Structures are given as C-alpha cells and as structure tokens.
Amino acid sequence: MPRSLLTLLIVFAAALSASAADEWKETASEEGNFKVLLPGETTYANQSVDTPIGKIEMHTFMSETETGAAGVLYSDFPAAQIANSDVDTLLTNARDGAVGNVKGKLTSDKAIQVAGNPGREFTFSVATGDDVQFNGWQRVFLVGNRMYQLIVITEGADGRPEADLEKIRGSFELTE
Secondary structure (H helix, E strand, C coil): CCHHHHHHHHHHHHCCCCCCCCCEEEEEECCCCEEEEEECCEEEEEEEEEECCEEEEEEEEEEECCCEEEEEEEEECCHHHHHCCCHHHHHHHHHHHHHHHCCCEEEEEEEEEECCEEEEEEEEEEECCCCCEEEEEEEEEEECCEEEEEEEEEECCCCCCHHHHHHHHHHCEECC
C-alpha cells in the first residue's frame, strides 16, 4: 500500500467523526464487483499509484468511525504480471508493503481463502511521535488480476472490537 494512502487512513482515524458511526450501511461497487457493510458514511477516491510495474489505479471506499476508519480498496494489475508471479510472493509483498510503509510492526499473519481465492489476513501496530498507537487489521486477496484489500485502522492499544471486524469480514461479498 503506498505510504500516502496509509497516511490518509491514519489521518482518517485521527480525525474522529461522531456522525452516524454506529449506523452500518451497505457499500457496493458495480465496477469493483463487491459489496460490504461499513460504519457511517463511505467516501470514494481514485488514485493513480506508481509501482515497479507501472501506474496502477487504486479505488478506495473509506468510512470514518468514532474509533478510527474502515474500508475496501481494489486495484487491477496487468494479467501477465499476475500470471508470471508466485501468488504467495505477491500477497507477502503486499503485506510487507502495507506494514513497512507506515513503519509498523506486524503482530499476526495467516494465509486465508476468500470465496476460493488466495489471500492473507494480518494485523499490525503503528506508534506515532505523539505517543498515540494505531492498530490495523487487513485482509488482502487476489481474484484473477484484481487485488482487494479490506482494512480497519483504530486508535489506541485496545484496537477495534472483534464484533465490528466480524461484521466487515462477514459482510464482504464478491458480486460479479
């Protein structure tokens, strides 16, 4: 994940919003082929990201909560890049990039399947210079040449309530 995007996520988490954070709403993307429940209002952003294989468009759907931010990101990679790469290496590099770009510490990691597609689920922590700790949970997986990322960022040592994580995890669906 590019440093600027994760910095934006941390800013979302720091700029806590009290607006409708307890209200869960379905966010769907016809182009992204998914739907998910997210807390509060969801905002969309599209960003062109420089990568070693060229520019990639990253589509971001984020919502702020009283304790942080949650969202879904997806990017389409060149099919040849995916076909010529080891999937586990791609997923490991995505995990390491996400944690490394924020100078975070990986706290857990496991291989997963999402609707039969390979992925990784991991958690990390980030300490800021202001003695504030952010905790992150992320699920990264490939569907063909599309990489999806579900992410939750929270402020504080306690992290995000497991029930909220389960709601996001359990509600995500691929829709083709």
